Each structure stands twice: as C-alpha cells, then as structure tokens.
Amino acid sequence: MQKVVIVGASLAGVRAAETLRSLGFDGHITMVGDENHMPYDRPPLSKNFLAGEWDADRVALRKPEALEELNLTWKLGHAATALNIADNSITLANGETVSYDGIVISTGGVVRRLPNQPAIAGVHVLRTLNDAESLRNEITEGAHVVVIGAGFIGLEAAATAAKRGAKVTVLEGLEAPLIRALGAEMGAAIGEVHTRNGVTVRCGVQVQSINGDNKVISITLGNGEDIPADVVIVGIGVAPATQWCEASGLTIRDGIVCDENLNAGPANVFVAGDVLRWPNALFTDVEADMRVEHWTNAAEQGAQAAKNLLAALNGTELEPYAAVPFFWSDQFDARIQCLGRPSANAQIDIVDGSVAEGKWCAIYSVNNRLTAVLGVSKPKLVMPSRALLSKHTTRDEALAHFERVLVAQAQAAAAAQQPK
Numbered sequence: 001m002q003k004v005v006i007v008g009a010s011l012a013g014v015r016a017a018e019t020l021r022s023l024g025f026d027g028h029i030t031m032v033g034d035e036n037h038m039p040y041d042r043p044p045l046s047k048n049f050l051a052g053e054w055d056a057d058r059v060a061l062r063k064p065e066a067l068e069e070l071n072l073t074w075k076l077g078h079a080a081t082a083l084n085i086a087d088n089s090i091t092l093a094n095g096e097t098v099s100y101d102g103i104v105i106s107t108g109g110v111v112r113r114l115p116n117q118p119a120i121a122g123v124h125v126l127r128t129l130n131d132a133e134s135l136r137n138e139i140t141e142g143a144h145v146v147v148i149g150a151g152f153i154g155l156e157a158a159a160t161a162a163k164r165g166a167k168v169t170v171l172e173g174l175e176a177p178l179i180r181a182l183g184a185e186m187g188a189a190i191g192e193v194h195t196r197n198g199v200t201v202r203c204g205v206q207v208q209s210i211n212g213d214n215k216v217i218s219i220t221l222g223n224g225e226d227i228p229a230d231v232v233i234v235g236i237g238v239a240p241a242t243q244w245c246e247a248s249g250l251t252i253r254d255g256i257v258c259d260e261n262l263n264a265g266p267a268n269v270f271v272a273g274d275v276l277r278w279p280n281a282l283f284t285d286v287e288a289d290m291r292v293e294h295w296t297n298a299a300e301q302g303a304q305a306a307k308n309l310l311a312a313l314n315g316t317e318l319e320p321y322a323a324v325p326f327f328w329s330d331q332f333d334a335r336i337q338c339l340g341r342p343s344a345n346a347q348i349d350i351v352d353g354s355v356a357e358g359k360w361c362a363i364y365s366v367n368n369r370l371t372a373v374l375g376v377s378k379p380k381l382v383m384p385s386r387a388l389l390s391k392h393t394t395r396d397e398a399l400a401h402f403e404r405v406l407v408a409q410a411q412a413a414a415a416a417q418q419p420k
C-alpha cells in the first residue's frame with residue numbers, strides 16, 4: 001500500500017496519520033480538510049478560547065514541527081465532494097481527483113441551524129475556530145446573550161458568556177436541559193448550576209423568530225413574548241458530515257455505518273470520530289450501534305481505524321474497537337465527567353453528594369444493568385468506575401461497589417486526620 005487519504009483534518013484524522021507513521025507506514029499520506037486552519041482542538045472553543053483567555057495558537061492540536069515530522073501532503077480549504085469506491089478515489093470541490101489504496105474518513109459533524117435562522121450580524125453557531133473567533137468578540141459585559149438549545153455546547157457557551165459579565169438567557173424546547181444526553185432529572189440538575197450562577201434558563205419554550213434587519217435585536221417566542229438579544233448562539237446540535245459521500249454506496253444512517261472493526265464495507269475504507277456509527281461490543285445489549293460525539297472517542301478511533309486499515313491491507317487480523325465512551329464538560333465551577341451511555345429512559349441513583357450542594361455522582365441503569373456513571377465535580381468516583389462499565393455490572397453490584405468505595409474513602413480521610 002503506497003497511498004492513504006484521510007478526509008477530515010481534525011482530531012480523528014491527525015490521530016490516524018500519527019498511528020500510520022508510528023506503525024511504520026512510509027507511503028504517501030494526503031490529509032484533506034475543508035477548513036483553512038491547521039488542525040486545532042475544539043473543546044477550548046466554548047471554554048478558554050471563548051473566554052478570551054487563550055489565543056488561536058494555544059488551541060493548535062499539534063506543534064508545527066510535530067506535524068511536519070509526519071510528512072503529510074496537506075490539502076486544506078478543499079472539501080471532498082465525492083467518494084468513488086469503484087476507482088478508489090475522492091473528488092475535491094476544486095475538481096481535483098485524489099486516488100488512494102486506503103482511506104480513513106473522519107469528517108466529523110456539521111452544525112445544525114434553525115430552519116428560519118437569519119444570516120444577520122449577532123447570530124452565531126459554534127463548531128469551528130472561525131465561529132468561535134467571531135462570537136468571542138461580541139460577548140461583552142452587559143450584552144444580552146441568548147443561547148438557543150440547552151445541549152453541552154450551548155450550556156458551556158452560556159457559562160463562559162456569563163463569566164464574562166454578559167446577561168445570559170438559555171432557551172430550550174424540551175422540559176429540561178440536556179434531556180437527550182442525560183435525561184430530565186440530571187439535565188435539570190445541571191440547569192440548576194446555571195441558575196445559581198445567574199443564567200436564566202427557560203425550558204419548554206419555542207423560538208418563533210430571530211429578529212433584526214442587519215443585526216439581531218430580539219427573539220420572539222411561540223407565546224408572542226419578545227426577549228432582547230445582542231448576541232444569539234444557536235446550539236441545537238450537529239449532524240454527521242456525510243453529505244459528500246452519500247452517493248458512494250456506503251451505508252449511511254445518522255453516520256457512516258461500519259462493523260465492529262470500523263470498516264465501512266469495502267476492505268480499504270475505515271471511519272473514525274463523530275461521523276462514525278458502529279456496534280460497540282461493550283454496549284450492544286442495550287444499543288445495537290452508536291455514534292459518539294466526544295473527544296476521547298474520536299482520538300481513539302482515529303488510531304484504531306488507521307491500525308485496522310494497515311492490517312486489512314497487509315492481510316493481518318483486524319481488532320474491534322470496543323470502549324467505554326467518556327466525555328467531560330466544564331460549566332462554571334462544575335466539572336462534569338461521564339463514562340458509559342447515559343440515556344433518558346435509565347433508572348438513576350445518586351450514590352454520593354447531592355444536587356443541592358452542586359457535587360454529586362449518579363449511576364444510570366437500564367434493566368438492572370449499569371450503563372453510565374455521571375459525576376459533577378466527583379473525579380475520584382467517576383474515573384475509577386471504567387472497569388465496572390467494561391463488563392456487565394448489575395445496578396445492585398454497582399450500588400454495593402460505590403458503598404464500599406465511599407466507606408474506604410471516608411476511612412482514608414479519617415486516617416489522614418489522625419496525628420502521626
């Protein structure tokens with residue numbers, strides 16, 4: 001194999017390139033990306049970068065020397081517009097064709113917009129460095145910032161804007177924040193973190209229109225109420241970036257559908273990151289397949305997709321990618337961490353702390369099977385519970401585990417207080 005093309009020059013794509021090189025692949029690697037920037041990290045865009053604390057250099061995914069060492073051919077600012085499976089090539093927006101022996105697709109997600117979202121000043125989305133750059137200049141002290149959609153990105157942006165002194169209102173159509181991600185009870189609990197910090201969180205409201213001629217001035221709700229707005233952030237999620245390869249014959253269903261080895265069907269096509277849907281063997285009893293929009297997942301899958309691409313082309317054995325999904329989110333002083341697959345239909349037990357004190361750990365179970373561990377500022381409980389989620393643990397076993405851990409932690413704390 002001489003030529004690998006990676007489509008999507010971001011986290012999963014860079015990890016794929018690094019892995020190819022670290023496994024000794026010395027052929028040609030072309031990195032195709034539709035953004036003009038060298039790869040950068042997205043999590044700071046709603047946190048330190050939006051807060052004005054970090055500059056663009058600080059969000060770079062790798063130092064220029066490290067990327068240079070990979071010896072890649074960069075095609076940035078050019079979207080891939082077609083995947084031609086039959087002749088192992090892709091077409092770029094400028095008409096160029098790039099052929100490959102193997103391909104890793106890591107095109108991530110495309111931010112969703114409201115159907116009637118006007119293209120006027122002050123109305124923003126937040127996915128790219130360019131989005132974050134134009135937004136952060138407008139978040140000023142006293143500005144009325146309205147966030148539409150109480151998902152993770154919207155809430156992080158709301159927290160950052162509030163910390164910068166803006167008057168922030170979050171509008172959510174469902175009855176609590178983060179319902180799809182965490183269910184109503186935990187979503188409402190995280191909503192309280194915002195309320196305590198001065199953000200107005202309004203759930204169960206519909207946005208009828210975003211108003212203004214050249215610049216946004218207000219939002220009208222379904223009940224006719226007007227909310228003043230200097231800045232609007234539309235945070236209603238992302239769709240997998242699959243449009244460019246829809247005619248390729250690959251199976252696409254809210255993501256590119258792959259097998260457990262991250263293979264998309266043709267032996268030389270692998271997928272990684274936010275754009276991938278695959279059966280995660282650790283969770284197939286509760287979810288036949290999944291698509292995950294988290295940093296750690298994209299990084300690990302980029303590496304695994306590259307490894308399996310080399311194995312497929314060398315005729316060696318492929319390795320399934322099965323892992324406990326993990327994400328973190330920083331909102332005010334709450335460090336949210338979650339392992340597993342929280343869902344709205346799960347049974348929830350708070351095993352330590354409380355929502356009222358703003359620090360707690362909750363477990364999610366479906367049919368008496370532990371599916372997720374969520375912690376708000378409880379890092380010592382969340383991260384060590386990965387092993388529980390890597391095997392099938394019942395809710396009762398998980399409750400007993402946390403009871404034991406908490407007793408042990410209390411004893412260790414008491415022992416530490418004893419005079420020596």
Ligand SMILES: Cc1cc2nc3c(=O)[nH]c(=O)nc-3n(C[C@H](O)[C@H](O)[C@H](O)COP(=O)(O)OP(=O)(O)OC[C@H]3O[C@@H](n4cnc5c(N)ncnc54)[C@H](O)[C@@H]3O)c2cc1C
Nearest residue numbers: 008010011012034042043080107108273274293294295298
């Ligand atoms: C503001 C923000 C904050 C976040 N915070 C957290 C966090 O705190 N914790 C966490 O776990 N996760 C967080 N995430 C999610 C995390 O950043 C993503 O899961 C991760 O970036 C996914 O990496 P990826 O490489 O799969 O896709 P992406 O990072 O989306 O990269 C895909 C790249 O492919 C490009 N592309 C798309 N289509 C084409 C095409 N046709 N041709 C060429 N290029 C194309 C895109 O423009 C993009 O550059 C955050 C995301 C955002 C946006």
